[in-house]
Amino acid sequence: MEIFTIFPSWLLTTALVFFMFFTFLYTLISNRSSITAPKLPPNPPKLPIIGNLHKLIGKPRHQALWQLSKEYGPVMLFYIGSKPYLIISSPAMAKQVLKTHDHIFCSRPLSKGVKRLTYNYLDIAFSPPSDHRREMRKILVSEFLGPKRARLFNHLLVSEIETMVRSIGSHPPNVAVNLNKLFLATVKGVVCKVAFGNNYRQQPIKGPSWEVLVDEALEMLGGGLGDSFPWAGRFIDYVSGWNDKLETCFTNLDAYIESIIDDHKNQIAEVTDDEKDFVHALLELSSEDNTSGHRLTKEDVKALIMDVLTGGVDTTLVTLVWAMSEIARSVRVKQKLQTEIRNHTRRTPKVDVLDIAKMTYLKMVVKETLRLHAPAPLLIPHECMSHCQIGGYDVIPGTSALINAWGIGRDPSTWGENAADFYPERFEKFEVDFEMVPFGGGRRSCPAKNMAPATVEFVIANLLYWFDWEVPDGVKSEDLNMQEEGILVLHKKVPLRLVPAKYNWDD
Template sequence: MAFILFLLLVFLFPIVITFLYQWNEHNTKKARYPPGPRGLPLIGNLHQFDSQKPHQFLHELSKKHGPVMSMKLGSVPLIVISSEKVAKEAFNAHDIVISNRPNLTGQKKLSYNGQDIAFSAYNDYWREMRKIAVIHLFSLKQVNSFSPIRRDEVFHMIEDVSKKADKFEPINLSETLISLSSSIICRSAFGKSYRETSSVKRSFDELVHEVQAILVGLFCADYFPLLGWMDKVTGMASRLEKCLENLDHFYQELIDEHISTNRPQSMEGDILDILIKLKEGNTSSFDISWEHIKAMLMNIFIGGTDTSSATTTWAMTALVKTPLAMRRVQQEIRNVVGKKPLVDEDDIQKLPYFKAVIKEAMRLYPSSPILPRETTECCVLGGYEIEPKTFIYFNLWAIGRDPEYWENPNEFLPDRFLNSPIDYKGQDFGLIPFGFGRRGCPGMNLGVAVVELALANLLYAFDWELPLGMTEEDVNTDSLPGLAVHKKDPLCLMAKRYI
């Protein structure tokens, strides 16, 4: 027993010394550091942190401590930004300084040591990969080339909903829209059918769920570096390794099919095909490896499926809870489209109120409500000094409800965007669902195209009602945990054909 106590003392001594040093250092800088909730020794505010709904939890704390709030996650300092004014200041004065991403264990591993775009450090490599994404993968020309895929998949979605509507069956729109987004991504990125191949659907869905869980999972190594070995004890390390192994196998199968001489015609011109041609052509400033390609596939695989379906579901949720807005947007769409079988992407450009509905849904329910960054140098935000290696959380959910920027911020009012220059492209800091500055999402055009076409056709083709006995108040807006936030309870509605 004495020997065990001796070992514990030897082990705990450096931790206690480190803690006392950091605690003292924090207290000396308290005067110029942002206010925040008081934490505990060693763990900081981790015991208070709500990982299920961090955006709402942080929003409530910011009402007490202010729009620039400090916290401590273990040994990691965290600053939370909850106002449009400070977010704008961060971009205008410190965009380069806050262009890093937190170097977290799960994200680093699944991105092949940061060889992607989303989780890579801000450096020359990241700039080159982003250039590839912007010019070759997500240019307007490339997004438009996938238009037939989007139209075809939306057509099949409308057919499936019509069959259930004719049988008076409730429609699980959450499930329907996830399936649609997965189908579009599978065909656009991988040249494979999600709908027609059960094995593809099953492996795709299982991987998406597991990756989401890993990316928001808690690894001791991230917040307590000296206790990184605990990840092996808890099983998180082996779970991460298994997830990467499954992902790598999935990517490798896709690559092998694409480089095969007998590959299907559907793979010609998809995103993976473009990446392989860039690798073979060696047109970048560095040699593109298979790991670079796999890391990029991870971003497309996760970002492309979850965010579009979540945004469309939240838009339908908001409209169901606001029947007047629902009727108004349906009337606008039907007046423009007439009696065509589907809404075309060209029609959408003639629908100002519909566009306003999407912006308002993104304001109230951003699919990725927390935008994480990390400082590379000392900077000043909101009058407070922020040190290097500090995590910065831009709470987009709170910024979208900032009462200093938005009138009636908690109400769903699409009219606020009519005849307004405010857009979601990263220049208006009250509405930044795709981020801003250098690290703004390069796949924005593709994501918006999917949301617009799916939502417009659902509103055009059907009249929507709540199941018998339900009212608008019964439709809750609770969310599930994840990088992309989905509605906790599936949105189940009754549909009646319009066409």
């Protein structure tokens, strides 16, 4: 009993508890050490708090990541703040993400900007996988991109191109034309008329212009600092005004979409079946009489309209600008392409949609444009939902995969020493799988991956059929400015201006 006199019972109890705790802790550590640590992909040395963010300073993201991949390999781990990204820079690794493990990488990372602008992830492009998203994609494909709208789309495309050709033809001779503006008017006219009808509101009633509205939305969809820096980033987003800018952007976008819906509600009783557009179809699917089995809410309708506004125009527009820029830079390509177009249309006074199917070189030119100038250079991030391996490396759930479509399309190991050159003839014998991924792949691929190239082909064919084009101001063709800018969508920094000369068919 003396021991209890020297050491009170409470002290013995405390000692026993500590002994048991440290025994448990030792056992836990020993067990953990016996488990093989995950084999993570190589990554550049990171700094506290910011991770690898300093590696992107002063460089476009896709170019900086492509340079790093040459040092660290085609599967690289990269941290922005506390957020891990898996950087994919080869066709084989892209195939593993977009095909082999597509079911694991079919989610999207959460983002405050995306959540707000998509009405709490109700859209198609940015929402996580769900039965709701699958239904929404089916509706977009059947009601906007499917056979129901194909005839209308082709009719409007022909009409808008005729308007564009007349505009160019009435331009003063030897004066450069801003093709960015012409392409925007043409693509916007087609997409918005198919989606919203011939009487769509070309500009919002209040707030910024349509063009500024869409540009701001794309910027906000790119996310804020709070997405990668949960504490400090959210504070910076608040004090810097980013949160206010997001709210203003949403308010303006929502008001424009609301006006489109109101216009259609007021006229829905008067339009015939042939006159009904995409929004009419969505409103019918949201009515009590809907028999499809999936009734849309008003927010569902708005989210689908938002997808059309942010994804239906800009990517086709930038591809047209890059295509004409590359054609203008290469006299050889321009002459060869122009010969093909004019030879296939010599019997008719205009380019017919059916003629395009015979123009093999035109298709190669558009493919080469998409290879060098993927509209979204890093695609939209794919988020890993469960543990898997890519290239023999472990990928932890919650890691976002960035597919460097820009870099994959320029990889010399795939495309040869002339990978950086615009050389359409490479597609005469090259069968593409994942060697170029401008539209992504798998279940998150772009729904318009067939329609967009066809639109570009038809516009380019008409421009080169009716006009000869030269670079202005005595600049050599090969010296045309090709600087890039943009994050989510890659634009040509300097607007494309070319001098047209109407082709004389009597010669």
